[in-house]
Amino acid sequence: MKIRLGPLHAKRRAMFGKLALWLLKRAPAPVFKPESIRKVLFLRDNDKFGDLIVSTIAIRELKLAGKQVDVIAGLRNAELLKLNPHVDQLHVHNDKLFSVIKLALQLRKEKYDLLIDLRNEVPTYKDIVLMSWSKVRHVIGFNRELYPVFDVNLKEDFSLNQHAAWRNFALLEALHIDCKHCNRHYDVHIDxxxxxxxxxxxxxxxxxxxxxxxxxxxxxxxxxxxxxxxxxxxxxxxxxxxxxxxxxxxxxxxxxxxxxxxxxxxxxxxxxxxxxxxxxxxxxxxxxxxxxxxxxxxxxxxxxxxxxxxxxxxxxxxxxxxxxxxxxxxxxxxxxxxxxxxxxxxxxxxxxxxxxxxxxxxxxxxxxxxxxx
CATH class of the missing domain: 3.40.50.2000 (Glycogen Phosphorylase B;)
Known part of the structure; x- marks a missing residue:
């Protein structure tokens, strides 16, 4: 039996549908020019300490290449970055939608050139809200061809079973940063x-x-x-x-x-x-x-x-x-x-x-x- 929605429910449903589309919409990105990237933002808010440690190679090498490197971290793993000299600014937030929206509006003022997502996880709608509303010029990730919010997609062949650290070097290569002789150690700093x-x-x-x-x-x-x-x-x-x-x-x-x-x-x-x-x-x-x-x-x-x-x-x-x-x-x-x-x-x-x-x-x-x- 098909249940018909009343006029009020139908209007609410339509309103939330339009709101969701508006939230997730991102303006078309300009042509990606690696040499124009100056201000980058890492997304590492999943509070996985090991994943964050592996990412510290790229964070350090981007900083040494003269970029401004900021990081979005979760409440737990932010502590691991507070003493890292290669992180210029640390944005900490929880996973609540209001917190995500508030952060996105703050990030919009920073006018970032690039948001970097090295994670394996499927992006949540909150991730997409953050990427869209922050109005970064470019968003880069791996195997994200199904997600239009990513305008730069790097391919990883999982059948090769490469170490997760490989993504650091693939990212640096995509940004035209020579890492043949760079430091390949993780970058961990303790209080x-x-x-x-x-x-x-x-x-x-x-x-x-x-x-x-x-x-x-x-x-x-x-x-x-x-x-x-x-x-x-x-x-x-x-x-x-x-x-x-x-x-x-x-x-x-x-x-x-x-x-x-x-x-x-x-x-x-x-x-x-x-x-x-x-x-x-x-x-x-x-x-x-x-x-x-x-x-x-x-x-x-x-x-x-x-x-x-x-x-x-x-x-x-x-x-x-x-x-x-x-x-x-x-x-x-x-x-x-x-x-x-x-x-x-x-x-x-x-x-x-x-x-x-x-x-x-x-x-x-x-x-x-x-x-x-």
Whole structure:
């Protein structure tokens, strides 16, 4: 049965339809001339720390090329950019529509030449409102041919499974910035007070060197379980007994986890965790934000990944460590906690032996009763 709308409802529906079209409409862009770009705006408001860290290559190189570089950040990841000397201005907002509209009107006054969106996510209507209402001259992104708001579209062939950092260099090339000899490291800056607290904490630990274990990443499947922690502890006690083992995690993630033989980090912020990464000697992590932080500091790393969920886009490659000092162990199942103990310990042994060779390495049993004892 078809229900007819009353005259008032029909008028409201038509009004909202026209309003939506008006909100999302963007004036035709002029011809894109890379040499005319002087003032750029990065869109990084999704609060994904790892994604932001990877983008810092382009932010730095654009600044060094003489551009004004401003960034739109979320409430959480803005902290990671406040001390970055290559960011001229930081625009922080939440995801509420009113906040997006307010920001867009503020950005309109800045008269930006280019808005840069390096994200993989499908643009939301709020993104499109922001891009349209801010009246930037050009909007650039990857594989955005279905979105008219992007007047400059760069192509990425996902079947090549290139690392996400590749987008930095493709962007710079599109802007005619020569990056053959540019710095390819991520650009991470830590608050000196937070850094000092972490340094003091590590110096007061009983042993000189430290293995940092990040317990959990985003979602329920990127985490270590008790058996895996026990296996790591057994290997370290048997071969590197003169090392501290520090576990960093949110308090709620430690429920049911025994930390006997390990130090629990007293810090609760992501930025303190980044400082721990910087000053630890080796890092283990199932979380790509910590993986990328380790790459920023060339830190020896054991990166733990679940099975890739598609055969065409390999997350473990696109968001891999990008770190010559890293070893990756990947599960054959869709969870990090399903990585077999022998594979986990073998990966750890490889990282340790590559960076801190141990002459008489002891082999451990993978029978959990023996490991726990």
């Amino acid at each position: 000196s007070v937070e850094e000092g607290k972490v340094q003091t904490y590590l110096k007061n630990l009983p042993k000189q060197r430290t293995l940092l274990i990040n317990l959990k990443g985003e979602g329920p499947y990127r985490r270590l379980d008790q058996a895996q922690l026990d296996a790591i502890l057994a290997y370290m006690q048997g071969n590197y007994a003169d090392w501290n083992i520090v576990l960093t995690a949110k308090p709620e993630d430690l429920a049911g986890i025994s930390t006997i033989g390990m130090q629990k980090s007293p810090f609760r912020t992501y930025f303190a965790a980044v400082a721990l990464v910087k000053y630890a000697d080796v890092v283990i992590s199932p979380d790509t934000s910590i993986v990328h932080a380790a790459a920023a500091f060339d830190k020896p790393l054991l990166g733990l990944y679940e099975k890739d969920r598609t055969s065409t886009y390999l997350n473990s490659r696109a968001w891999g460590p990008n770190n010559q000092n890293a070893v990756v162990v990947q599960s054959s199942e869709f969870s990090v906690y399903s990585i077999p103990l022998p594979a986990l310990v073998e990966g750890l042994a490889q990282v340790m032996n590559n960076n801190f060779p141990h002459i008489n390495e002891r082999k451990i049993s993978y029978d959990m009763a023996e490991i726990k004892n």
